[in-house]
Amino acid sequence: MIRLLVTTVLMATLLLTGAAPGSADQERLFRLGYLDNLGSALCRIAQLKGHFAQEGLKVALVRFGDSQGGLAALEQGNIDAGAFLVGEGLRAIAQGRGFRFVAGGGLLTATGPLAELDSRVQQQLDLSGTVVFIPATGPATEKETVTRLTAALIRAYGSSRQQPDILPLGQSGADQPITRFDPSPEYYRLERLWKRLALQSPAMPADFLANHVYEEIYCDALDRLLEDSPDDKLLQELSARAVCVPDCCPKNKNPK
């Protein structure tokens, strides 16, 4: 009788602590592609610091030599998501390859005398920033899974800020671009690049690019983390920068 009672209490505790909701994702291996450069560092930090596990995801990192190979693997279903170059991704989307942007990554800022003289140096670097893509469909595109992936990358951003030398990233040297991180997919930044590359064709609807940027998932992930840590300064800073549709309703009034 006592054993039964203890077992019941243990099972109830397990359910209440939230171990169960993550179990389905934990069982499934999530394959995340990345480039071996500084821009993909948030993915590597999330793995190193256990942030994917914190979000209930079991992740295997898959290294790629270039974005084209990574995007092809994403299209073929060999990986579930990938952190690749934004310029390559935008061009692929314009060609009808239905990738979605779910999170940001490394952004490059030009330094040195040439950068000061020629704005094209920075423009080129803007296209070499890193963003995280998912395919349009597939088991890994379920909203909850993508929200957890994004939340883990936001956590990784926090770790990178608290511990800048967390990875031996090898960034230094005169005239080398500076990498800073931003986990947001930020629609308006992507829109600027989209326009600069003149990728909008007359046949595309006006919201073609917006349909490929899941900014609301980033907002959901941020909200979720902020609910747990409302006083976290880094999360507040990210929230202040994000352009999210505001929450409207008393939680207990949601019938659906």
Next chain:
Amino acid sequence: MQRIVTFVLLLSLLATVALAADLPKLRVGYIPEPAHGLYFVARDKGYFKEEGVDVELFQFGSAAEGMAALKAEKLDVGTFGTTAPLLFISKGSDFTFIGGIMIGGQAIITRPERLAELSGHDLKVYKGKKIGLVKLSTGDVVFKGALKRAGIDYKKEVTFVEFGSAAAVVEAVKKGAVDAGLVWPPHFSLAEKNQGLKVAHYIEEFYPKYTCCRIVAPTAKVNADKETYRRFLAALIRAYKFYKTNENETVAIYTKSLKIDEEIIRNETYVKKVAESNPDPLRKGILEFWQHILDAGYVPNDYPIDKHINIDIYKQALDSVIKKSPKDKTYQEMLAFYKKNN
């Protein structure tokens, strides 16, 4: 004889059902705020059917979810604030504002001991204060608009702290993490009732008749079937008259439909009148709201929002209602309000 009566009754019932089945349908999304209650009045009083439209109402727990449903064409109409449709439109989504459901409604709450310090009818009391808010909520946008109108450089003279939800703002005010907080119905009433906080000001005191939740619909659908949308708005115009002239029954309908405390609904709707249920499109208000968003730096690029506002369908709906009751005072007031605000 009894058989004949039963037969006639059955026939008339079938005819009613058949008539409803033939009506054009509109799937309408809303969020559970008291001032959205015109939908329930129009439904419960039979105005939708009388005007010739079969409306099905769907409640949503967040504006983002509602807008996503509208974009996915699971809805034909939605009322999900002002910010949400503006953001979607500015990113290329082809929605059109055709009306409104709520005007005003935002309040600034504080702890009772801070009330005296924030009293009076001058926004200068907020200089140097720390204000909690939900970024891009109506209160955030309109309060900043009011501060700017009052000549206060809010980027330098007021500190804003952003939270993820109205509940988090209430909590921050209660804990003293901020001096005051901007929230909307029914949050400030709940904060007063359950948390002992006080409303320092309603933003309406500084910025009369500002826009809150707007009615939007996919532009293609609006253009393809203007008549159905006119009927829909005509029913809401009649519901507005009912709400203005039948307090007790309106409170009962709102309470039953939204499952919010009757006292809160009566207080917000008829006693303090903190928000108004009003179907007017308020075109000028939408354009001002968009400008406030740009001024605050929330969106980097301007967008031709005016191309996404259709005030003609509402005007046609109002004209059709006035034609049936030309001397009705409420409808004449609505017409004057329309002329002033559009």
